[in-house]
Amino acid sequence: MGKTSIFKYTFEELETLLVEQGFNKFSAKQVFDWIYVKFETDFNNMTNLSKSLREFLSENYEAKPLNDLVVKESKDGTIKILFMLDDSRTIETVLMPQKYGQSVCVTTQVGCKMACKFCASGLIKTERNLESDEIVRQIFTMNKLLREKFKDDPENPSARVSHIVVMGIGEPMDNFENVMKFVNIVNDPKGFGIGARHITISTCGVVPKIKEFADLKTQINLAISLHASNNEVRNSMMPINRAFPIEKLLDSIRYYIDSTNRRVTFEYILIDDVNDRPEHAVELAKLIRGINGYVNLIPYNEVEENPYRKSNRIDEFFKILKKQGINAIVRKEFGADIDAACGQLRAKREGVLKNEI
Template sequence: MSDKIELLSMGLDEIRLWLKSHGFESYRAKQLIGWLVSGAKFSEMRNLPSNLIEFLCENALEEPVKIIKSLVSKKDGTEKYLFSLADGSCVEGVLMPYRHGNTLCISTQVGCNMGCKFCASTLGGKLRNLSAGEMLGQVVSVNRLHGSKTVQNVVMMGSGEPLDNYGNVLKFIRLICAGEGLNISQRRITLSTCGLVDKIKSLADEGLSITLSISLHAPNDAIRQSLMPIAKVHSVKDIINACKHYISLTHRRVSFEYALIKGVNDSQEQAEELCQILRGFQCHVNLITLNAVEETGYLGSDRITANKFFDYLNERNIAVSMRRTMGEDIQGACGQLRNEFIKGGGQN
């Protein structure tokens, strides 16, 4: 890992102090952040003096995140990226064009320790946490590729469990929403967790207005435990209670992600169980048919079964959407592109 400083992980006050301690005017910090979040190279930072540019080249990391591969879906315009990091690790992200704006799904860890049985990101375990700057760098590099303001919404649903990297994720949220940074509204940020109950409660106290999304994927503990090891630690009931606590403090609706898996969680009985636990609760259910990953052996539900599941919830007044399975032709499931890259001889 380079010993150069990673400026994208630093807030305005930190950069001011750093510049001042090296003899530069602290007002340069705002200018510098403006350039950094635009993805500019140091040599392109035209309004900075040459001695500062020289100092940055010697002491700061340029482009901590680089796009080394991108694939565009011919079916739906989804674009998938492989990002390389300064230590040679790589993570992936997906840009999805939605009616409410382009949404970038970013990674928060290299790999993941949570062990969900249907997920390609966890196959090699977690290698390390991403820094706040490495999360921000994914957004910056996509904006640089397609033009500023390309990314309008950010979801933390790529590799990693965001709440297992709590401090850096919180810092990332504050950096990306900062006025001198990309100035994205907190309401356009979604944090997705497999259900770390204590951390959900801590998050409720942070005074944020982001959307909390729970990867639920099962209506009861038995099925959930067969899919997600974390379910042996936190029951569905504990998660629902933590979500109610979150809603009571933030007044924000919680989303539940439910990947329909053929023959596992997609029956009418399971739809009824889901209705039972969510009834009268300020939430939204996002159904999606699982993007199959060869190594896991799980398949997505067929369209008829998925539609029946949707109708069952909808008819019982549960707020529900059926998300399109995106990027099927470009290894759209989380972790697939990175795994193919590693198999092909690339680094982690």
């Protein structure tokens, strides 16, 4: 059998494991510090651990970053990496420099069974969920990249990941347990210490899991991939809407807001002549009015293999929402020159999309 990834353990789990093996309880904090603060991956170099603990960890565990197959850097500073997992499957992770810090978009599944018509991720069927350590390793690897990038200025706030969006390949709520364990690990102040309010989980509308998430009463942000103002349009783009139509989705969102007293983000990709007409903007305003949330309007990153095209009505749509009293922003485009849209790079490697990597 292969070694177990140390990244799968929360601090409490590692503490319990080490105590059960006869080691000092405090050793868990030392191990976390070496891995998540110092980014050390060789247990033998963890000099303040006892020799017997270093030997135990080296014999049974590993702290491997992910293997990068393709690294692309955009002229806007966005970095997209195609990673190979230990079983040779591939995933994508994107680093997006923001004014407020370094934001990373992580993947939670190999493929996506939600099959949203506009998304490159849905072009490849789901093969499996990612384990929690495979999601953690995305952040760890991006942090190592930033550490190298800012090696001459290690105290620079930009030298570490500060924000996480769980919006990559896959539906996070379809891998709920592993995603929440990942959040526990990266949020832990003894580890990366990324604040809950700096973490956003996006879902296309898995209603039962939204309610389960609400019951946890965390400070983690929730984003809803809405993308339509009525069931007819949403059914045409997002198969999940047939199981959980807009009415049920909005009920779960209201439940979340009532339970957590936190607002939600409505993500809305504007697609030419599908969901971007003035009447859609008015209908959207009516649909979400009174809900504690705002709309994130997203310019569409085109995928040649589907018929959808980028809208030229973005400003008009935004102005209508504002006139209707709806809080809205237009998301900045990242990495348009490096296949930064969700799933594009992986789909090209798998031969589902045209063009070479």
